Amino acid sequence: MTDILDAKVLDANIAFPPQPKPRAQPQSRRRFAWPKGVSILVAGAALLALILVLLALFAPALAPFEPDQQKLLARLRPPIGFERANPAHWFGTDQLGRDLLSRCLHGLRLTLALALFGTLIGLALGVSLGLVAGLFGGWADALIMGFVDIMLSLPFTLVALLVIALAGTDVAVLICVLGIAYWAHFARLVRAQVLGLRELPFVEAARAAGATRWHIATVHMIPNIVSPIVVMASLNFSNLILLESALSFLGLGVQPPTATLGSMVGQGRDYMASASWIVAVPALLIVLVSLAAMLLGDFLRDHLDVRLRER
Amino acid sequence: MLEFLTSRVLRMAITLWAIVSVVFLATRLTGNPIDFLMPEGLDAASRREMIAYWGLDRTVIEQYWLFWRSLLYGDFGLGLMERRPVATIFTERLWQSASLLVATLALTIGVGVPAGILAAIWRGRPGGSGVLFAAFLGYAIPNFVLAILLLLVFSYTLHWLPSAGSGTLLHYIMPTIALSAYFIAALVRYTRNAMLDVLSEDYMRTARAKGLSERAIILEHGLRNALIPVITVLGLQITTLVSGAVVVETVFAWNGVGDLLVGATIRRDYPVLQFGVLVVASAVILVNLLVDLTYALVDPRVRLAGA
Numbered sequence: 001m002t003d004i005l006d007a008k009v010l011d012a013n014i015a016f017p018p019q020p021k022p023r024a025q026p027q028s029r030r031r032f033a034w035p036k037g038v039s040i041l042v043a044g045a046a047l048l049a050l051i052l053v054l055l056a057l058f059a060p061a062l063a064p065f066e067p068d069q070q071k072l073l074a075r076l077r078p079p080i081g082f083e084r085a086n087p088a089h090w091f092g093t094d095q096l097g098r099d100l101l102s103r104c105l106h107g108l109r110l111t112l113a114l115a116l117f118g119t120l121i122g123l124a125l126g127v128s129l130g131l132v133a134g135l136f137g138g139w140a141d142a143l144i145m146g147f148v149d150i151m152l153s154l155p156f157t158l159v160a161l162l163v164i165a166l167a168g169t170d171v172a173v174l175i176c177v178l179g180i181a182y183w184a185h186f187a188r189l190v191r192a193q194v195l196g197l198r199e200l201p202f203v204e205a206a207r208a209a210g211a212t213r214w215h216i217a218t219v220h221m222i223p224n225i226v227s228p229i230v231v232m233a234s235l236n237f238s239n240l241i242l243l244e245s246a247l248s249f250l251g252l253g254v255q256p257p258t259a260t261l262g263s264m265v266g267q268g269r270d271y272m273a274s275a276s277w278i279v280a281v282p283a284l285l286i287v288l289v290s291l292a293a294m295l296l297g298d299f300l301r302d303h304l305d306v307r308l309r310e311r
Numbered sequence: 312m313l314e315f316l317t318s319r320v321l322r323m324a325i326t327l328w329a330i331v332s333v334v335f336l337a338t339r340l341t342g343n344p345i346d347f348l349m350p351e352g353l354d355a356a357s358r359r360e361m362i363a364y365w366g367l368d369r370t371v372i373e374q375y376w377l378f379w380r381s382l383l384y385g386d387f388g389l390g391l392m393e394r395r396p397v398a399t400i401f402t403e404r405l406w407q408s409a410s411l412l413v414a415t416l417a418l419t420i421g422v423g424v425p426a427g428i429l430a431a432i433w434r435g436r437p438g439g440s441g442v443l444f445a446a447f448l449g450y451a452i453p454n455f456v457l458a459i460l461l462l463l464v465f466s467y468t469l470h471w472l473p474s475a476g477s478g479t480l481l482h483y484i485m486p487t488i489a490l491s492a493y494f495i496a497a498l499v500r501y502t503r504n505a506m507l508d509v510l511s512e513d514y515m516r517t518a519r520a521k522g523l524s525e526r527a528i529i530l531e532h533g534l535r536n537a538l539i540p541v542i543t544v545l546g547l548q549i550t551t552l553v554s555g556a557v558v559v560e561t562v563f564a565w566n567g568v569g570d571l572l573v574g575a576t577i578r579r580d581y582p583v584l585q586f587g588v589l590v591v592a593s594a595v596i597l598v599n600l601l602v603d604l605t606y607a608l609v610d611p612r613v614r615l616a617g618a
Contacts, residue, residue, distance in 0.1 A: 149322070150329050153596055157554035158588045161576045165584050166337055242453045246558050249455050250573050265459055269562075272459075273467050280463060283456045294451045 045295035052289055056109040063102035064088070068257045071097035076275045092277045094268065100281050107259040107282065108289070114171075114260070115240040118178025119233050122240075125179065126186020127229065131217050133187065134194025144187060151184035156243075164252050174244070174253045181243055182236040189232055193225040227304045234300050238293030245286055261286045315607055323600050330592050334585060335378045339371065364388070387586040392578055397586040401568065407477055408567035412556060414483050415491045416545075423495040424541065427502025428534065431510065434503075442499060449496030454555045458489035458562040475564035482563075490559045494548055501544045505537035512536075539609055546602030553595055 055062065071093070078085050079092040079100075086093070091100035133144040151159075160177045167173045197203055203220050211219075245262030247253035254260045256267060261282045268278035362368055366377040381387055385398040393400055426442050433439030452460075465485060466474035473482055509515065510533060518528045557569035564570065568587060575583040 146325070146329070150326050153326055153550070153599060154330070154592055155550040155553035155557075155595060157557045158572075158592055161557075161572055161584060162334065162337065162588055165576045165579055165581055245453060246455055250558065250561055251577055252573070262455075265456065269459070272463060276463050276467060279459055283459050286456050287452050290453060290456075291451045 042295055042299045045292045045299070048288060049292040049296055052108065052292060053112070055105055056112045059105035059109040063099075063105045064090075065099035065102040067098065067103045067106040067259055069098060069102075073097065076271070076278075078275070079277050079281070082277075091281045092275075094264075094278045095271050095275070100264075100278065103259040103264060104261070104282055104285055107261045107264055108285065110254065110258065111241060111244055111260045111262070111289070114175060114178060114244050114254075115237050117175050118181065118240045118244070119237045121175065121179025122182040122236060123186055123229070123233055126183035127190050127222075129183065130187035130190025131194060131221065134191040134198065135213050135217055135221075141191075145191070148184040148187050152188075156181050160243075160247060161252070164247075169252055169255055171254060174247065177247070178240050178244060181240065185236065186229070186232060189228060190225060193228060194221055197221055197224055231297070231301045231304055234293075235297040238290065238297050241286075241289055241293060261289070316604070319600055319603050323596055326596055327593055330596075331379065331382065331589060332375075334589060335375060338581070338585070339374070382589060388582045390575075390583045391580040392575075392583075397583050400571065400583060401587060401590065404566060404568050404571050407565065408556060408560065408569060411477075411483070411486055411490070411560070411565060411567060412552065414487045415494070415552070415556075418487050419491045419494040419498055419545075420541075422491075423498030424502050424534075424538075426495070427499040428506055428529065428537075430499060430503040431506035432529070434507065443503075446496040446499040449492040450500075452492065454489050454493060455558045455562055457492055458485065458559055461485045461489055462562070477563075477566045482565075486559050486563045486565055489562070490552075490555050493555065494545075494552065497544060497548060498541065502537060502541055505539070505541065506533060509533050509536045539606075542602065542606055542609060546599060546606065549595055549598050549602070553591060 074086055074089070074093050075097040076095060077089055077093045077097075080087060080090055082092075089099050089101065091104065093099055094103070129144050133141040159180070163177050163180075164173060167176075197220070203216060206216050206220055244253060244260065245265075248260045248262035249266035251263075251266055254263050256263065264282035265279050265286070268275075268282070271278050366374050369377075387397045389395060390397050390400050426446070430439045430442040430446070433442070462474055462485065465472045472485055473479070476482060515528060515532060518532050523531075553569075556567070557572060559565070560567045560569035561573045568591060572584060572587045572591075574580070575587065
């Protein structure tokens with residue numbers, strides 16, 4: 001029954017396309033319209049993400065201390081509210097007397113920056129290879145997709161360990177590792193989209209008019225595949241936050257004394273029995289970051305209604 | 312079926328060949344491989360001996376052949392740290408990892424499937440939302456953070472469970488939970504969706520009309536048909552599972568392959584790492600092949616559609 005109704009509505013829409021509604025006048029006091037599909041949870045996640053990004057952006061100004069500044073007389077002080085707390089150090093201090101709040105802020109900044117770099121590299125690499133595979137076909141397609149299949153059939157941690165063992169632990173290496181973590185996902189997505197678009201009339205028309213492949217790729221393809229790419233980038237951004245944290249946690253990412261959230265948890269492990277806040281504070285911060293990133297990624301995926309063939 | 316089988320096996324063989332070749336090339340391209348394969352500060356005589364042992368004085372083609380041969384014989388030289396054959400070091404640890412993975416799979420299926428079914432039956436009720444929310448948390452909290460939080464609570468605060476090592480049954484509890492949380496969450500989501508699809512099928516209505524009890528309907532007709540996507544999910548997540556095990560084993564100092572590989576990376580014990588990566592990658596690819604085959608056996612549509 002509902003199907004029939006829907007079909008009628010659809011027919012009516014084709015016959016009489018709905019006119020764009022006149023824009024609300026700025027002066028008319030309309031209530032704030034809650035965007036469709038945005039739950040309280042998603043709104044909370046967006047707010048949380050905004051706060052986290054602002055904290056990361058302004059970390060140098062907000063942090064009360066230098067992140068690597070040691071005060072050996074104020075070692076292992078708990079967060080305020082506990083016994084022996086030092087009111088200057090809100091989240092307490094670590095085994096070297098470094099201010100945990102300052103390290104968390106700077107660590108958050110570095111974690112987000114690394115994930116951003118990694119996403120951009122993976123995006124550039126994956127999108128260009130996906131475009132080449134989809135547009136050129138033939139042996140280029142076979143070669144690229146062969147590599148994609150191999151990447152996707154391996155646990156990426158193994159690849160990361162190999163690269164790090166060969167190239168050493170360095171921020172540049174870490175960024176490369178994060179960059180190659182998800183290029184295959186991007187490449188596969190873009191190729192699939194390109195193959196779908198290639199048959200559409202406007203692309204055929206462009207080809208018939210003598211457009212070069214470069215022109216077709218940049219003018220006709222990319223604008224049409226932006227939204228799935230954005231969704232995938234947002235999902236990968238949150239995955240890269242976790243990957244970076246895990247690698248730094250294992251001691252394979254950013255090296256001490258520089259703090260990222262993962263390395264703070266990793267290096268605080270030895271003090272867990274006596275000074276649990278050293279790991280608890282950055283660990284909980286990672287949970288917050290992960291929750292916000294994942295909720296927003298899910299929301300974007302559902303909202304932009306993109307089907308991603310992932311995992 | 313035969314066509315499907317050959318295409319999958321062929322693809323597996325190509326993947327394996329490519330991985331071995333990449334690992335082989337990686338050491339040869341990044342400078343002198345002997346630097347990775349030997350401890351630092353070795354005298355000239357032993358150095359020559361090692362070069363001859365690995366055949367590094369021959370052509371690349373011959374080296375490649377030797378590389379394959381030593382891989383097939385499981386003879387991959389000595390670990391730099393332990394000075395024992397890497398294959399021995401590796402096999403000692405293999406069972407520890409395997410037992411952890413089996414425990415994780417058991418917990419994942421044992422909790423994930425029933426929870427997913429409950430979430431489907433309780434759809435729109437507080438119970439169902441509760442299960443989904445728990446699943447979301449399991450999805451979003453990274454495994455090493457969960458491991459650390461478990462350690463803080465159950466080892467360092469309550470002193471109930473041992474914090475590190477492997478051996479007794481108690482040692483299994485926290486690593487298994489930390490490792491399976493993500494997969495339980497994924498399984499809950501997939502089982503729920505699959506169940507919801509199945510629950511609205513005609514044969515479910517028929518089963519009800521026949522007068523079967525609700526329990527029989529869910530378990531006999533619903534679950535059986537909802538299990539197909541479950542197999543897919545588990546198969547697809549094998550790579551994630553292995554990645555997770557590497558991290559979780561390290562947190563709990565679990566005496567397994569993951570812990571070994573991370574240690575080898577940190578100490579740049581390349582012989583151990585190289586062998587471990589090749590073996591684990593092969594195992595993962597083999598398991599993926601088995602999952603594909605199981606899937607084809609369970610669901611005739613896959614078989615008929617071809618590879």
